Each structure stands twice: as C-alpha cells, then as structure tokens.
Amino acid sequence: MDFSFTPEQLMFREAVSHFAKKELEPYVKGMEATDRFPVEVFKKLGDLGYLGVHFPSEWGGADADFISFCIVIEEICYVSAAIGINVLLHSLMASAPIYLVGSDEQKQRYFLPAMRGERIGAAGLTEPNVGSSAGDIETTAQRVDGGWKVRGAKMFTSNGPYCDFLTLVVSTDREKRHKGISLFVVDSATPGVVLGPNIPRMGIAGGEAGSVTLEGPVFPEKSLLGEAGKGFYYLMEALNPTRVALAAGCVGLAQAAFDHALRYAKERKQFGQPIGKFQGVSFKLADMAVEIELARLMVYKAAWLADRKEKLVKEAAMAKLYASEMATRAAHRALQIHGGYGYAKEYPLERYYRDARLFEIFQGTSEILRVIIGGQLGL
Ligand SMILES: Cc1cc2nc3c(=O)[nH]c(=O)nc-3n(C[C@H](O)[C@H](O)[C@H](O)COP(=O)(O)OP(=O)(O)OC[C@H]3O[C@@H](n4cnc5c(N)ncnc54)[C@H](O)[C@@H]3O)c2cc1C
Numbered sequence: 237m238d239f240s241f242t243p244e245q246l247m248f249r250e251a252v253s254h255f256a257k258k259e260l261e262p263y264v265k266g267m268e269a270t271d272r273f274p275v276e277v278f279k280k281l282g283d284l285g286y287l288g289v290h291f292p293s294e295w296g297g298a299d300a301d302f303i304s305f306c307i308v309i310e311e312i313c314y315v316s317a318a319i320g321i322n323v324l325l326h327s328l329m330a331s332a333p334i335y336l337v338g339s340d341e342q343k344q345r346y347f348l349p350a351m352r353g354e355r356i357g358a359a360g361l362t363e364p365n366v367g368s369s370a371g372d373i374e375t376t377a378q379r380v381d382g383g384w385k386v387r388g389a390k391m392f393t394s395n396g397p398y399c400d401f402l403t404l405v406v407s408t409d410r411e412k413r414h415k416g417i418s419l420f421v422v423d424s425a426t427p428g429v430v431l432g433p434n435i436p437r438m439g440i441a442g443g444e445a446g447s448v449t450l451e452g453p454v455f456p457e458k459s460l461l462g463e464a465g466k467g468f469y470y471l472m473e474a475l476n477p478t479r480v481a482l483a484a485g486c487v488g489l490a491q492a493a494f495d496h497a498l499r500y501a502k503e504r505k506q507f508g509q510p511i512g513k514f515q516g517v518s519f520k521l522a523d524m525a526v527e528i529e530l531a532r533l534m535v536y537k538a539a540w541l542a543d544r545k546e547k548l549v550k551e552a553a554m555a556k557l558y559a560s561e562m563a564t565r566a567a568h569r570a571l572q573i574h575g576g577y578g579y580a581k582e583y584p585l586e587r588y589y590r591d592a593r594l595f596e597i598f599q600g601t602s603e604i605l606r607v608i609i610g611g612q613l614g615l
Contacts, residue, residue, distance in 0.1 A: 239533075241303075248304055252286065252311040261315045267442025268587065271434060274442070275356060275398055277319060278326070282353020287327050290543075291335060295343060296351025302477060302542040306484035306535060313488030317591040318443030320485045325394040326350065328478040329599075330357025330403045333470050334421055337462030346401050346421055358399035358424075360390030360448050361471065367391075368604045370405070371414040371468065375450060377406045383456040384408070384420070386428075389449045392598070396446035397434050399424045404448075405467055414468040419461035428453025439590025476552040478599055480538040483552075483559035486595050487532050490563045493570035493588045494524045500574055511573070520569045528566065531559040550612035557605040560595035567592040 241249070263274045281287050282296070290305045291297025298304075305327075313320035331350040334342050349355040366372050375388025386406055390396075402424050409416030424431055432447030462470055498521055501512030511517045538551040567588040571578035578585040596602045 241536075245304060245307065248289075248300070249307050249311060252308050253314070255284065255286075256311045256315040260312060260319055263319070263442070264316050264584075264587075267316070267318055271436065271441050271444070273318070273322060273395070273398065273444045278323070278353035278356050280353070281323060282351060285351075287323065287353055288331070288351040291351060295335060296348050301539075302480075303536060303539045306481050306539045309481045310484040310488035310491075310535075313485035314492045315488075316442075317485060317489050317588075317594075318440045320488065321440060321482075321594070322394050322443045324478065324481050324485065325359055326357045328481060329359035329361075329474055330395070330399075330401070332477070333403055333419055333461055333474050336473055337419075337466075337470055338421065339458070341458065342421055342461065350401070355400040356395055356398060357401050357403060358393045358395040358448075359403045359405075359474075360393045360396070361405040362391050362393075364389055364391050364447075368601060370471070371417070373405060373407050373417065374410075375404070375406050376410060377408045377418065377420070377455070380454060383454050383459070385452055385454050386420070386450045387452055389447060391447050392435065392445045393448050394443065394445045396431055396448055397444045399431070402429070402448060403461070404450075405471060408464050412465065415465055417467040417471070418464045419467040419470050420455050420459045421461050422453075422455050422459045426453045426455070438593065439587070440594050441587075472549075475599065476548050477542050479552040479556040479605075480535060480542060480548070482595060482599055483531065483535045483538070483555040486556075486559035486563035486592070487528060487535055489588055489592055489595075490524070490528050490531070490559075490566035493563075493567045493585065493592075494521070494528060496583070496585065497521060497524070497570035497573040500577075504575075517573055520573060524566050524569055527562045531555070531562045534558055550609060553600065553605040553608040553612070556595075556600060557602055557609070560592075561602060563592040563595055564589075 285298035286308050288297040289300040290302045293299050309320050334347040350357050377384035377386045404420045407416050408418040428451045430449040434444040504511045534555040538555045541548040571585040571589050574585050
C-alpha cells in the first residue's frame with residue numbers, strides 16, 4: 237500500500253496549479269459577469285496536453301495516468317469549477333467514447349482535434365423528459381437511405397451552445413430500452429441539428445449548457461460509434477471515470493473554500509482575538525480538513541483503480557457522492573466563517589456555494605448514486 241503521489245505527479249500538480257492560477261483565474265470575473273465560456277481556454281489546455289493527459293501521445297494525449305487527469309481537474313476547479321466541468325465533459329463524455337470504440341476515421345476527425353483543443357465536444361444524454369432514467373430516452377433514430385434519421389431533443393448539454401461536435405445518446409430501438417441505445421458522433425453544423433442558447437443557472441456562471449434539437453437530420457452510417465445497441469454500455473464506461481474526475485473537481489473547489497476560510501479565521505479579529513481561536517470557528521475548519529482529506533483519498537483510490545483497469549462502479553459512485561456533498565458543506569462553512577463578507581460578491585465564497593450545488597445533481601444525482609451503491613451491495 238502506498239498513499240503518496242509520485243515525484244512526477246507532484247511536479248505535474250505544481251505545473252497545473254501554476255497554469256490555472258496564471259492563465260485561467262483571470263477569466264473568472266468575466267465569466268461571472270457575462271455567463272459566457274472563454275472558448276480559447278480549450279486551445280491553451282490542448283497545447284499542454286491537459287485535455288487528455290491519460291491518452292496516448294499519438295492521439296493528442298500525454299501518456300500519463302488517470303490520476304494525473306484528476307489532478308488537472310482538481311487544480312482547475314480550485315480556480316474555476318465552471319471551466320473544470322466543461323473541460324471534463326468535453327474530454328471524458330464527448331471525446332473518450334470516440335477513443336474507446338470509434339473508428340480511425342472518427343478518431344482523426346473528432347478525437348485528435350478534441351485533445352488538441354481545436355474542436356470542442358459536447359455530450360447529449362439528458363432530455364427534456366428524461367434525466368436519471370437513461371434507458372427511457374425519447375430521441376430516436378430510424379434507418380433510412382444513407383444512414384439514420386434522428387428526431388428528439390437534448391437538455392442541459394454542457395458546451396452545447398458553441399460545440400463543434402456532439403456525442404449523442406440515441407435510441408435505435410425503443411422497445412429494447414437500454415439494449416436499444418446507440419451513440420453517434422456528428423458535426424454540430426449538420427443540417428437539422430439546432431444548438432440552443434445557454435440556459436441561465438444558479439451557479440457555474442460561464443460554464444455554458446444549452447439544448448440541442450434534432451429536427452430530423454440524417455446521420456450517415458459512419459457517424460455511429462461502435463455497434464448499434466451497445467451505446468448504454470459505452471456510456472457507462474465513460475460515466476465511471478467522469479464521476480471520479482467530477483469528485484476531484486469537488487475536492488479542488490472545497491480546498492479553495494477551506495484555504496480562504498483558514499486565512500480569514502487567522503486574520504479577522506472579534507472580541508479582541510482572531511475568530512479562529514473560537515471553538516465555534518475552529519471546529520468548522522477541523523471538520524472541513526477531515527472531510528477534504530477523506531474525499532481526496534476516495535478520489536485517488538478510484539482513479540488508481542481506473543489506472544489498473546479494475547472495476548470501479550461502486551468506488552466512482554461513492555467518491556462522487558461523498559465529495560459532492562462534502563463540497564457543499566465546505567462551501568457553506570467557509571461562507572459562514574466569512575460572515576457578511578462571505579455573502580458579498582467581492583469575495584469568491586458565494587460563488588463556491590452556488591457552484592458546489594451542481595455537483596450533487598449532474599452525471600448521477602446523489603439519490604441515483606445511492607441507488608447504484610445499494611445495487612453494488614446486493615440490495
Ligand atoms: C449545469 C448542468 C450541466 C449539465 N450538463 C450535462 C451534459 O453535458 N450532458 C448531459 O447529458 N446532461 C447534462 N446535465 C444534466 C444532468 O446530468 C441531469 O440534470 C441529471 O442527470 C438529473 O436529471 P434530471 O435533471 O432530469 O432529474 P430527474 O432524473 O428528473 O430527477 C429529479 C429528482 O428525482 C430524483 N430521482 C429520480 N429517480 C430516482 C430514483 N430512482 N430514486 C430516488 N430518487 C430519484 C433525482 O435524484 C432528483 O432529485 C447537466 C445539468 C446541469 C444543471
């Protein structure tokens with residue numbers, strides 16, 4: 237058993253942290269003000285190989301491990317959860333399935349430019365009427381001359397408003413439910429594919445997400461990813477690492493909230509002494525420190541399992557469940573420690589509080605994760 241990061245991973249963390257603070261943090265104010273994503277960020281990250289460090293260098297990655305990818309997401313989310321989330325969904329939900337089961341042509345057309353940050357991907361699973369119950373999706377594809385005619389709509393598609401390509405979850409046989417689901421990868425400019433505008437949200441300002449309406453576009457046969465009817469299986473292969481990386485993002489966000497709160501507790505004086513000297517404050521910080529440590533251990537254990545190609549359904553669900561609820565608690569406590577200043581826009585505490593809440597909802601709500609963990613326990 238070895239709980240330490242390797243010297244390479246530690247050096248890599250330093251480099252990503254430096255990059256995130258220097259190159260990404262300056263975008264945060266503008267994203268809060270405009271709710272727009274600075275798309276040039278993808279190219280900056282792609283140039284450094286950060287969009288897919290764990291993929292082979294011949295496909296635009298950096299031959300590193302999945303632990304390193306989680307480090308990337310943790311350090312980006314320390315600075316901006318909105319950037320971290322949209323980068324993560326581009327890399328793991330829109331692009332990874334192409335690497336996993338795509339043809340060489342699909343990899344050349346979508347995966348390689350995605351890893352270089354030259355083309356931005358979005359993944360469409362959620363629909364207006366279907367979220368958690370993925371087997372019930374209503375977007376359907378029917379075989380026609382030259383391919384598949386697709387009708388339906390996707391909702392809350394991160395990167396959707398400005399994406400270059402879409403990895404879409406579509407039913408090619410509704411009667412078979414999960415076994416009738418297929419994945420398609422298509423250019424977003426395909427006639428009949430309509431990208432909706434950004435949907436205003438509580439937090440994650442600038443992490444744009446919109447609808448995608450499919451008004452009967454015909455997707456050519458070569459846009460099918462892998463085999464028809466196996467899409468649900470491919471989706472699960474992508475979802476487990478996504479949950480682990482999202483949990484890493486929660487650790488980054490919680491660490492940022494904690495660092496602010498610890499500093500403030502040492503500086504702010506009331507009743508003639510630093511507020512951190514009051515047990516009511518120091519216990520909050522102690523609890524935060526314990527929970528961040530625990531979540532980080534869970535994240536990197538699950539990432540380690542992913543690197544060993546071991547089963548990680550339960551560990552991925554546990555890491556995301558615990559880390560997301562922990563991040564909400566950490567943001568709540570850190571805001572409380574800042575008093576009125578925590579509620580003021582001048583400080584990032586209220587942003588952490590709004591942003592943390594999303595992690596409990598998407599890519600598996602806390603309730604669905606408990607259902608999965610229960611299932612893994614044989615219930
Ligand atoms: C900012 C943002 C970005 C997103 N990005 C993407 C994206 O890029 N791609 C994408 O496909 N989706 C995306 N989503 C969608 C997200 O994954 C879904 O919102 C999420 O999966 C939940 O689905 P839903 O909203 O339809 O809720 P529902 O499934 O309708 O659930 C509503 C409530 O019922 C509960 N519930 C449902 N079933 C059960 C059950 N069996 N047991 C107990 N409770 C249950 C849920 O936990 C929840 O509390 C995004 C969402 C947001 C807000």
